[in-house]
Amino acid sequence: MEKNIAVIRGDGIGPEIVREALLVLDKICDIYGHKFNYTEVKMGGCAIDEFGEPLPDSELSKCIASDSVLLGAVGGSKWDTVPGHLRPEKGLLKLRSGMGVYSNNRPAKIWPQLASASPLKTEIVEKGIDFIIVRELIGGIYFGKHETYDENGEKKAVDELVYRESEIERIGRIGFETAQKRNKKLCSVEKSNVLDSSRLWKDVMHRIAADYPDVELTDMLVDNCAMQIVKDPSQFDVIVTENMFGDILSDEASQITGSIGMIPSSSLGATSCGLYEPIHGSAPDIAGKDLANPIGTILSAAMMLRFSFDMVEEADAIEKAVSKTLDKGYRTQDIKTKGATDLIRVGCREMGQLIIDNIK
Numbered sequence: 001m002e003k004n005i006a007v008i009r010g011d012g013i014g015p016e017i018v019r020e021a022l023l024v025l026d027k028i029c030d031i032y033g034h035k036f037n038y039t040e041v042k043m044g045g046c047a048i049d050e051f052g053e054p055l056p057d058s059e060l061s062k063c064i065a066s067d068s069v070l071l072g073a074v075g076g077s078k079w080d081t082v083p084g085h086l087r088p089e090k091g092l093l094k095l096r097s098g099m100g101v102y103s104n105n106r107p108a109k110i111w112p113q114l115a116s117a118s119p120l121k122t123e124i125v126e127k128g129i130d131f132i133i134v135r136e137l138i139g140g141i142y143f144g145k146h147e148t149y150d151e152n153g154e155k156k157a158v159d160e161l162v163y164r165e166s167e168i169e170r171i172g173r174i175g176f177e178t179a180q181k182r183n184k185k186l187c188s189v190e191k192s193n194v195l196d197s198s199r200l201w202k203d204v205m206h207r208i209a210a211d212y213p214d215v216e217l218t219d220m221l222v223d224n225c226a227m228q229i230v231k232d233p234s235q236f237d238v239i240v241t242e243n244m245f246g247d248i249l250s251d252e253a254s255q256i257t258g259s260i261g262m263i264p265s266s267s268l269g270a271t272s273c274g275l276y277e278p279i280h281g282s283a284p285d286i287a288g289k290d291l292a293n294p295i296g297t298i299l300s301a302a303m304m305l306r307f308s309f310d311m312v313e314e315a316d317a318i319e320k321a322v323s324k325t326l327d328k329g330y331r332t333q334d335i336k337t338k339g340a341t342d343l344i345r346v347g348c349r350e351m352g353q354l355i356i357d358n359i360k
């Protein structure tokens, strides 16, 4: 099979982790006889430096024309002082809305080999951590109007949070369908005790629940959910929530699984052209030091094969290679448990190579 993949290396550790993921995909091509054509796309700080904006339309067009997009991460303190509408993260928002990828799927699953890297107590981890956060990605407060202005002698800042029924319904249905393929439990997370947008969210979720009688729907306020994720994560199967709540809860969920560097994500809309990226940022504190964990990006590439290209066997092969590498005790610094003498610390490049060597 031949596929065209737009590749956004981005800033900070982005180029290091994407390099390893592409080498893994090359190995998949060698074994399974596929051809992946890579188109380089500049987005984020590097695009600001080159074009004066974080994602020019010409770069976005390359992504829309591809079969899928693999992204590292963008951002860094160098661009902290650029005007708000030109910040690296604006490129990310433009990419997501330009591709129409409204459904972000973030698994929170603990690898048994990393149980001791979780900050949670052993008895909580042993109950199991395996859930998915389905996050609405192109609506809500990140896409509302943002304004700061002077009023009565002081500055006032306003961020607008908008959700339409249709936006809630389409992500809600993804939540139900995801639960149908798993343990049939869906937890809808909102803040309906305070926000109108959340009350609408809850109403829509309960209306469409009638179409999924096999799924048990529960509601949870976002502040309670933040507590429950650390108190008893085993209670969750699928969480569906709006953009900002999903952003925050998925970072929290990543930590209890050991490291943010392990977690991949997929973002899909109406077509099979998806956006695949690790959930972490550009980690400027470790950039260029060969310290980054490339596994979240490598697993994102596996998700691309599974969900956009229907290459299930190939995706399985990558995931098994990651598991085998962890089994053998290899760890990047973020997942190496302090004091463990049986574990072998490796850098980003070596971790990538070990995973490649374990792909059969």
Ligand code: NAD
Pocket: 013, 017, 072, 073, 074, 075, 076, 077, 089, 092, 260, 261, 262, 277, 279, 280, 281, 282, 283, 284, 285, 286, 291, 292, 293, 294, 296, 334
């Ligand atoms: P971050 O996720 O980049 O880093 C948080 C912590 O996790 C850091 O200590 C970092 O070293 C560590 N970490 C992250 N990824 C890792 C990996 N693969 N291996 C090992 N350790 C890893 O979050 P931040 O520091 O808040 O943000 C840094 C920059 O990234 C900011 O400019 C932010 O806006 C941007 N950002 C980008 C994205 C994206 O591109 N999707 C997402 C979040 C943040």
